[in-house]
Amino acid sequence: MITEPGKNKRCPLCGGQLRERRATLPFVVKGTVVxxxxxxxxxxxxxxxxxxxxxxxxxxxxxxxxxxNRDVELAVVTLSQVPSPA
Ligand SMILES: [Zn+2]
Structure with a gap:
């Protein structure tokens, strides 16, 4: 799902309010849990x-x-991003 940041949005699934925040998301790719x-x-x-x-x-x-590529079963990574201005 591609979204544009900074707009007042509604969830396409249930119509709830979307809020921008940092989330922890699990992915499974080719048997690797990330x-x-x-x-x-x-x-x-x-x-x-x-x-x-x-x-x-x-x-x-x-x-x-x-x-x-590293062929691990489980990887935990943290996205390093420029902090948004306070
Ligand atoms: Zn929703």
Whole structure:
């Protein structure tokens, strides 16, 4: 799911309010479980579904590929991103 940041959005699944926050997301790729921490996502208040922006999706795809290449069963990675201005 591709979303544009910074807009007031509704969850396409249940219509709940989406809020931008850092989420911990589990992925399974080719038998490798990858836990991605600190992913900036829009998370639904009601159903908890997380929607990623295109940029974050690119970052996560690279991390997943790296974990698969290392042939590990479980990897926990933290997305290092520039902190948003306070
Ligand atoms: Zn929802």
């Amino acid at each position: 836990i991605v921490k600190g992913a900036l996502a829009e998370v639904c208040d009601d159903c908890g579904e997380a929607f990623l922006s295109g940029k974050v999706t690119d970052d996560i795809t690279a991390l997943l590929q790296d974990a698969v």
